[in-house]
Amino acid sequence: MKQVSTVRGKAIPLDRVNVDTDQIIPAKHLKRIERTGYGPFAFESWRQDADFVVNNPAYAGAKIMLTRDNFGSGSSREHAVWALEGLGIEALVGVSFADIFRNNSFQGGLLTIELPEADIDYLMARAEELPTSEVVVDLESQTVRTADGSWERHFDIDAYKKYRLEHGLDDISMTLEYGDDISAFEGQRSELKPITTDE
Amino acid sequence: MSEAKTIAEKIWEQHVVDSSGQDEDRRAALAEDGGSDDESTEQADLLYIDLHLVHEVTSPQAFEGLRLAGRKVRRPDLTLATVDHNVPTSDRDKQNPDPLSAKQIEVMQQNAKEFGVPLFDIFDIRQGVVHIIGPEQGSTQPGMTIVCGDSHTSTHGAFGALAFGIGTSEVEHVLATQTLRQARPKTMSVEVTGELGLGVTAKDVILAIINKIGVNGGIGHVIEYRGEAIRKLSMEERMTICNMSIEGGARAGLVAPDETTFDYMKGRPHAPKGEEWDAALEYWKSLPTDEGATFDQEVVLDGAAIQPFVTWGTNPAQSVMVDGKVPDPEDVPLEQREGIERALTYMDLTANTPIIEIEIDRVFIGSCTNGRIEDLRAAATVAKGNHVASTVSAMVVPGSGLVKKQAEEEGLDVIFTKAGFDWRDAGCSMCLAMNPDILIPGERCASTSNRNFEGRQGPGGRTHLVSPAMAAAAAIAGHFVDVREVMV
Numbered sequence: 036m037k038q039v040s041t042v043r044g045k046a047i048p049l050d051r052v053n054v055d056t057d058q059i060i061p062a063k064h065l066k067r068i069e070r071t072g073y074g075p076f077a078f079e080s081w082r083q084d085a086d087f088v089v090n091n092p093a094y095a096g097a098k099i100m101l102t103r104d105n106f107g108s109g110s111s112r113e114h115a116v117w118a119l120e121g122l123g124i125e126a127l128v129g130v131s132f133a134d135i136f137r138n139n140s141f142q143g144g145l146l147t148i149e150l151p152e153a154d155i156d157y158l159m160a161r162a163e164e165l166p167t168s169e170v171v172v173d174l175e176s177q178t179v180r181t182a183d184g185s186w187e188r189h190f191d192i193d194a195y196k197k198y199r200l201e202h203g204l205d206d207i208s209m210t211l212e213y214g215d216d217i218s219a220f221e222g223q224r225s226e227l228k229p230i231t232t233d234e
Numbered sequence: 235m236s237e238a239k240t241i242a243e244k245i246w247e248q249h250v251v252d253s254s255g256q257d258e259d260r261r262a263a264l265a266e267d268g269g270s271d272d273e274s275t276e277q278a279d280l281l282y283i284d285l286h287l288v289h290e291v292t293s294p295q296a297f298e299g300l301r302l303a304g305r306k307v308r309r310p311d312l313t314l315a316t317v318d319h320n321v322p323t324s325d326r327d328k329q330n331p332d333p334l335s336a337k338q339i340e341v342m343q344q345n346a347k348e349f350g351v352p353l354f355d356i357f358d359i360r361q362g363v364v365h366i367i368g369p370e371q372g373s374t375q376p377g378m379t380i381v382c383g384d385s386h387t388s389t390h391g392a393f394g395a396l397a398f399g400i401g402t403s404e405v406e407h408v409l410a411t412q413t414l415r416q417a418r419p420k421t422m423s424v425e426v427t428g429e430l431g432l433g434v435t436a437k438d439v440i441l442a443i444i445n446k447i448g449v450n451g452g453i454g455h456v457i458e459y460r461g462e463a464i465r466k467l468s469m470e471e472r473m474t475i476c477n478m479s480i481e482g483g484a485r486a487g488l489v490a491p492d493e494t495t496f497d498y499m500k501g502r503p504h505a506p507k508g509e510e511w512d513a514a515l516e517y518w519k520s521l522p523t524d525e526g527a528t529f530d531q532e533v534v535l536d537g538a539a540i541q542p543f544v545t546w547g548t549n550p551a552q553s554v555m556v557d558g559k560v561p562d563p564e565d566v567p568l569e570q571r572e573g574i575e576r577a578l579t580y581m582d583l584t585a586n587t588p589i590i591e592i593e594i595d596r597v598f599i600g601s602c603t604n605g606r607i608e609d610l611r612a613a614a615t616v617a618k619g620n621h622v623a624s625t626v627s628a629m630v631v632p633g634s635g636l637v638k639k640q641a642e643e644e645g646l647d648v649i650f651t652k653a654g655f656d657w658r659d660a661g662c663s664m665c666l667a668m669n670p671d672i673l674i675p676g677e678r679c680a681s682t683s684n685r686n687f688e689g690r691q692g693p694g695g696r697t698h699l700v701s702p703a704m705a706a707a708a709a710i711a712g713h714f715v716d717v718r719e720v721m722v
Binding site for chain 1: 295311313
């Protein structure tokens with residue numbers, strides 16, 4: 036896992052609810068066997084519209100995306116996270132995120148920060164008015180603030196997840212430390228549970 | 235302690251390998267924070283996984299991760315792979331027209347071989363949509379934890395299993411450790427009371443549920459579907475309901491096992507046999523939600539009031555009953571108006587158009603939602619003796635090779651082909667259009683699949699979600715019709 040601390044940059048206001056992962060990365064681009072190279076296809080169909088916010092050169096280089104309710108709904112494709120990372124996005128600040136997408140983002144070190152709707156309204160309006168203004172997402176202090184320091188909000192994050200992100204810990208290595216517990220569990224596990232190989 | 239529990243809580247607790255409270259790193263993290271963050275602290279447990287289903291699209295990077303780290307698959311005997319998402323549904327003996335898909339299928343074959351994972355390969359009669367083959371083989375059983383790199387894993391909840399979709403990094407984690415660290419879900423009861431009317435199917439019930447709770451209504455929750463109308467459903471119908479739990483935002487959906495479940499399972503290849511069957515049955519009967527158990531949320535629907543549903547928009551909650559009309563943005567509160575206008579523009583629909591006046595170009599019958607034998611029988615009943623409208627192109631894609639075989643034994647393939655439907659090989663097909671089965675821009679499709687998102691069945695394509703009988707009726711009429719009026 037990637038180590039994460041502070042993300043500072045311009046914020047793209049994607050002012051739509053229920054953005055599904057088919058929009059973030061269409062299925063036809065899931066045929067590759069690599070983890071990288073999905074950025075050019077992110078929001079492919081919406082980007083055909085010249086006025087789509089991601090096309091706006093004023094937001095070039097943005098590291099933060101502002102989102103609405105239920106962002107990342109639908110398909111479990113982690114390619115959606117890889118596509119956003121390919122766009123240069125390091126943190127999403129929104130009203131709510133779909134469960135699987137949130138888990139996938141965590142795995143990729145892409146922050147998904149939830150704030151109340153009124154705060155997202157404020158940040159969206161500000162980003163639309165001042166596209167080059169920067170926002171800071173500070174994991175250590177658990178705050179989202181405007182770079183000029185005029186506005187600041189606290190966000191919640193599971194302490195354990197925060198710790199793993201701050202230290203860039205590899206999930207699998209951490210779980211493998213519980214190898215004895217897993218073996219013990221397997222030892223007492225019911226023999227009635229099916230196996231997939233031929234008996 | 236005889237605390238009343240829901241089935242979801244029981245299954246969860248039976249699979250906890252490690253409770254995060256005991257975790258050293260976690261304690262360190264909490265200490266570092268001065269324990270200040272209790273409110274947002276999730277209960278993340280290390281959960282044992284009984285069955286891991288794998289397919290070609292979300293697994294290559296996971297196997298590559300194992301290879302790079304020098305890791306093995308911990309339990310190949312609890313893992314089952316197939317190829318379904320991008321396999322062609324015709325001319326399989328010929329060269330795959332898409333080199334990228336061909337490569338991905340080949341990589342799945344190589345990974346299965348290298349890591350010792352059983353694979354239902356492309357010419358195996360048992361090949362099919364990953365959520366159809368598990369139940370078919372009896373590999374899906376009550377009380378199990380089941381995961382797959384696919385959001386429709388919730389399908390397996392129909393058996394009273396806790397089944398949910400995961401991403402590729404988590405696929406790698408399960409391959410390496412047979413566990414996942416997951417936050418405890420909340421619970422939600424969705425009760426459907428009464429009796430369903432004639433011509434009203436499980437698909438209509440789940441579309442009605444999603445219409446009511448919204449596409450985000452289930453976030454963070456496991457839904458338990460309950461009530462008289464659910465109890466009366468067959469296993470395949472319950473699978474249709476649980477399948478679309480994710481479309482209501484839920485992490486999983488399930489139905490407590492009962493005699494219907496046990497009857498369906500008996501005699502399947504991986505179902506327990508003899509004395510083991512009796513012992514398993516005793517365990518399965520301990521699973522249903524205890525009387526007095528409470529849910530974090532409860533929703534009730536009147537089953538008798540549900541009619542055949544048709545989606546008009548670009549998410550599965552944007553739906554209306556077949557006797558209804560396309561909504562008018564003027565009739566809704568200002569904050570919802572833009573979303574509806576966007577959807578209507580994409581769908582090229584005019585407000586207040588009666589649903590039955592919407593003309594279609596394509597019909598897709600299949601998918602993990604509606605690709606099982608009962609679905610094909612329902613569609614064939616409507617198709618029999620009729621013909622697909624001259625303006626429509628329609629295809630039937632069985633959910634698995636075994637479903638296809640069964641349908642052919644029943645003569646359904648003949649009914650479909652005589653009626654002008656294409657009869658195909660098993661796969662995900664036009665549910666997500668990763669193979670050659672794809673809408674061309676502007677085409678309108680009546681589909682038995684699960685998602686009507688923009689471009690889901692091909693860029694610029696327009697999807698209306700319906701039941702198999704409604705899809706077949708639309709194919710014949712060339713526009714939506716109330717299937718109850720054509721049923722005899």
